[in-house]
Amino acid sequence: MSDKVRNFFNRCEHPRIIKNKYTGEPVYVECGVCPHCLISRSDAKRNLCDYEKWNRKYCYFVTLTYNSQYVPKMTLVPIEDYEFDYPIGENWPCVRSQLHTRMKLDPRVKKDDSGQLVNMFACKVNYPYIDEHLKAIYASNATAAEFRKNYKPGFLSPARPYILRTIPRISKLQKFNDIQREELVWISPETVEKLKKKCKCEGNNNAFPQFKGLLKYVNYRDYQLFAKRFRKYLFTKIGSYEKISSYVVSEYSPKTFRPHFHILFFFDSDEVAKNIRQAVFQSWKLGRVDTQLARDSAGSYVSGYLNSVVSLPGIFTDVSFTKNKSRFSKLFGYESFRKTVEVPGQAVERLSERIRFVRNGKSCEFTPPLSYISRLLPRFVPYSSNFAVETRTVLRSIRGVLQLFRRNEPFKEETPTNLSEFIHCYIVTLYEKHGYCYATLPECLRVFLAYTRTEKEIHYFTNSLKNKLTRPFYIYKRFLACGLSDDYLISLCDEYMSRQRSLSLSKQLSIQQEMFEREGYSDDLLSLFYINKPQKKFNNRYFQEWKDKNYYEVHYIRVKHKKLNDENNVFLE
Numbered sequence: 001m002s003d004k005v006r007n008f009f010n011r012c013e014h015p016r017i018i019k020n021k022y023t024g025e026p027v028y029v030e031c032g033v034c035p036h037c038l039i040s041r042s043d044a045k046r047n048l049c050d051y052e053k054w055n056r057k058y059c060y061f062v063t064l065t066y067n068s069q070y071v072p073k074m075t076l077v078p079i080e081d082y083e084f085d086y087p088i089g090e091n092w093p094c095v096r097s098q099l100h101t102r103m104k105l106d107p108r109v110k111k112d113d114s115g116q117l118v119n120m121f122a123c124k125v126n127y128p129y130i131d132e133h134l135k136a137i138y139a140s141n142a143t144a145a146e147f148r149k150n151y152k153p154g155f156l157s158p159a160r161p162y163i164l165r166t167i168p169r170i171s172k173l174q175k176f177n178d179i180q181r182e183e184l185v186w187i188s189p190e191t192v193e194k195l196k197k198k199c200k201c202e203g204n205n206n207a208f209p210q211f212k213g214l215l216k217y218v219n220y221r222d223y224q225l226f227a228k229r230f231r232k233y234l235f236t237k238i239g240s241y242e243k244i245s246s247y248v249v250s251e252y253s254p255k256t257f258r259p260h261f262h263i264l265f266f267f268d269s270d271e272v273a274k275n276i277r278q279a280v281f282q283s284w285k286l287g288r289v290d291t292q293l294a295r296d297s298a299g300s301y302v303s304g305y306l307n308s309v310v311s312l313p314g315i316f317t318d319v320s321f322t323k324n325k326s327r328f329s330k331l332f333g334y335e336s337f338r339k340t341v342e343v344p345g346q347a348v349e350r351l352s353e354r355i356r357f358v359r360n361g362k363s364c365e366f367t368p369p370l371s372y373i374s375r376l377l378p379r380f381v382p383y384s385s386n387f388a389v390e391t392r393t394v395l396r397s398i399r400g401v402l403q404l405f406r407r408n409e410p411f412k413e414e415t416p417t418n419l420s421e422f423i424h425c426y427i428v429t430l431y432e433k434h435g436y437c438y439a440t441l442p443e444c445l446r447v448f449l450a451y452t453r454t455e456k457e458i459h460y461f462t463n464s465l466k467n468k469l470t471r472p473f474y475i476y477k478r479f480l481a482c483g484l485s486d487d488y489l490i491s492l493c494d495e496y497m498s499r500q501r502s503l504s505l506s507k508q509l510s511i512q513q514e515m516f517e518r519e520g521y522s523d524d525l526l527s528l529f530y531i532n533k534p535q536k537k538f539n540n541r542y543f544q545e546w547k548d549k550n551y552y553e554v555h556y557i558r559v560k561h562k563k564l565n566d567e568n569n570v571f572l573e
Contacts, residue, residue, distance in 0.1 A: 054359070064284050099134065163182055217316070242272050397443075
């Protein structure tokens with residue numbers, strides 16, 4: 001069987017079919033955690049790193065570690081007091097509502113007189129019943145209060161609720177501005193004790209006894225401040241800001257879960273190469289540093305750190321502010337690829353092909369990432385038969401909004417944030433002061449709100465609304481940066497998308513035909529080529545072959561420090 005047919009069965013083990021909440025169409029989504037997804041993500045990042053290294057003169061591998069004094073710390077606080085969602089209050093409004101309900105349900109209470117409703121509480125005949133019900137209400141409140149005082153919840157698992165709380169660092173030498181964060185986690189008390197014992201936050205030989213019992217976590221803000229100091233130091237030494245690309249990965253060591261950073265720096269300047277070691281040393285004062293020229297396998301080594309299977313506890317993988325992170329610098333590798341596109345007409349041809357480079361003397365290739373495509377061929381709407389008409393409509397609405405902004409705010413800069421605030425304030429003013437509605441708004445605003453899908457939430461300026469309103473203006477800046485006419489750029493996008501669809505369809509049909517010739521036709525095989533709802537489970541010998549191969553690749557070949565990682569399997573719940 002040819003490789004293309006065999007490779008077709010190398011796919012996500014736990015895919016999902018979700019529904020697009022705007023269009024209602026089914027969308028195929030990979031799980032992101034199975035061995036296939038981990039390998040695919042690691043290989044994609046490795047290809048980008050090796051491609052950038054191939055185009056740059058220098059590549060340096062830097063490791064930043066923390067000492068015991070400055071490592072970010074957090075603590076697990078057990079929850080011992082359990083509150084109820086609906087507490088019974090002893091104040092008069094709560095008692096009155098209960099009394100009214102009891103009086104309505106009591107048949108002894110006089111509620112009407114000859115068909116006319118009477119005040120139950122003012123009628124003297126009802127006074128004894130009112131006293132009886134009040135005594136019952138206060139008695140039930142006392143019983144409920146005693147029950148809650150002695151209440152002990154029952155759990156079906158050994159896990160217990162804890163508050164994971166970060167501890168802001170304080171130092172006279174370093175200016176830390178840590179933000180305290182909290183997260184509710186469920187973990188067994190036995191695992192908590194094992195974690196505290198293994199982390200050794202107090203350091204070697206109990207050098208910092210005040211940190212005993214605390215846990216360590218990675219603070220990405222520390223790297224961001226390091227990067228600023230690093231570039232500033234090089235500027236003072238060289239006198240100019242040189243082009244430096246970087247890829248950073250945060251990681252926990254398997255022995256004591258101590259956080260640290262691995263960084264790859266790519267550049268061409270000889271002056272930067274002379275000063276980079278001193279720049280790293282002067283910019284990181286929170287622990288040890290290691291700077292060296294990267295070997296050939298440095299890209300796969302760093303990219304594999306984030307995606308290799310490490311037996312970390314759930315508090316290091318499921319909590320947003322403690323999980324490992326990886327970041328590329330802005331426009332990573334794009335400048336090298338942009339040089340291969342000499343004229344705008346070549347963009348369609350270059351993006352339709354695979355990017356080729358040399359790794360360790362061997363020719364390699366990979367598909368252009370979406371960041372390259374969105375820079376060279378920016379588009380506002382998904383591809384369809386009316387792609388050109390819809391794009392021109394969106395462009396007219398954006399330019400109409402810009403004209404409104406220039407007319408009403410002539411002294412403000414045209415940033416996406418200022419534009420989003422102006423749109424919100426302008427529309428709310430029209431609604432509230434001048435009695436406008438959505439149908440009577442200017443056409444450019446109606447089209448813009450429909451495009452961003454913010455008609456119903458425009459009244460409240462939230463972060464979600466801000467992101468939706470600013471996104472079109474960022475795309476518009478890329479559109480203008482291309483320096484081409486609207487019709488020509490739209491035609492290039494249309495040509496590229498139609499070519500991609502035809503190539504994808506021809507590849508699918510060729511694989512489909514060859515598969516049916518070898519395996520025979522079946523509805524289950526045919527369903528693999530299309531998004532179905534729900535997704536059918538189909539067991540095939542090639543699926544199992546790839547599943548076993550990917551599992552061995554991730555758990556035995558790509559994993560770092562396998563022996564130390566296997567010792568941490570006790571923390572997996």
